[in-house]
Amino acid sequence: MAEVVTKGVGRVERTADRAEVQVGFETTGSTRDEAVNALTARITGVEAALTGPGVEVRSRQLHVHDNWDGKRRSGSRATQNYVVRVDDLARLDDLLAALVTAEPSWLGGPNWQLADDSEAVREAQREAVVDARRRAEGYVQALGARLGPLHRLADGDAETWAGDSSRVMAAYGGGSPGAAPEVGRLNLEAQQITVTIRCTATWSLLD
Template sequence: MTTTQPGQPLSYGTPDSPHIAVRGEARLEVDPEIARLGVTISARGTDRRKALDDLTRRNNQVLDLIKSHGEAVEKLETGAFTITPQLNEKGRHERIRSYRGHVHLTATVADFTVLGELTTRLADLELTRVDGPWWGLRPDSAAHRDARRQAVQDAVQRAREYAGALGAQLVALLELADSDAESGYGGAMPAPGGGMMRAAGYGGAATAPALDLEPQRQTVHAHVNARLSITRPML
């Protein structure tokens, strides 16, 4: 139960101390700060050890290639490793036909000048699949702060306009709530096949030309709910 002290305006306002509730919004379009690449390395063979050896060798090739770009790659993470026996579908016995292995990696690239070349070189490797790029912003990006600040300013401006229409003035801020703030691609990567570039490498004699990748602008939204007290309206 909420109590009100003598002389304190009620939470829903009074004729002598009315309140205005507004929603402030901001929408910014900014350049991306990072790009993520999903890399899947595969191996398959009738011998389990041979499949593992091939998978390990190809994984090391991918890691060496990505790490050779130095600080241009901000983060490199291994997401999952699997080795699965493939059973013969014919016959009653559990006979293993082959073994299939996968390693999933995620590379976060901060220098877009190397992104096209890195993408095609990865895709040119043996049994290597590349998904992406997924463009995004860092969690601490200044764009998020700018959007939140503009949303607050929008809320105050709206409240001032409403108060002015009533012949009143703003008195005090009673409440400010951050209802929503998010970036278009700042979160998890979409599932493969969602309209992004995909490439599967099988190896080749000639080096593949670098892709010309155009960064995708990011949309940042911010919303706040504000409640302000105003002077008595001139009705």
């Protein structure tokens, strides 16, 4: 039996409802203990900003190592890196302001995400199948034949992409001591997330 094989693509957009922020703090000291103690003092206030509903620390990574100047040890360095997930976007600006005020060594984000992409995936799947069938009907019409039933459907890889999703913020160094940075003026609105589904469909070709 003759067959026609077509590929279909479905794309849908949704507004991100989750954000992820990466932040790191670094301190130095003449010894490892001194570097760690300085780091502990540095992040004490930060930990308080990372608690509460809608904010979750996904990971904490501590690194402590000696610095070397050639073959001579020249003190120690301690860093702690965080990955923070924000499910309540109303808290995002306040969280970023608190992190920037703590003067991190680096701060990156937000990276925009969908908390649940299942509905978007299902819609993109439907669009992909419709696209595959539309292509098949075009080939069948060109051949002067008829499109038969679907024989096989192969799923492609789902892709989730946020256009311009990563806005990188540098450590805050301006303003008067203790002044809260005006993070809201950076226009860090939730971005559009594009969910893409691809499929390959095999249809019978009737005379």
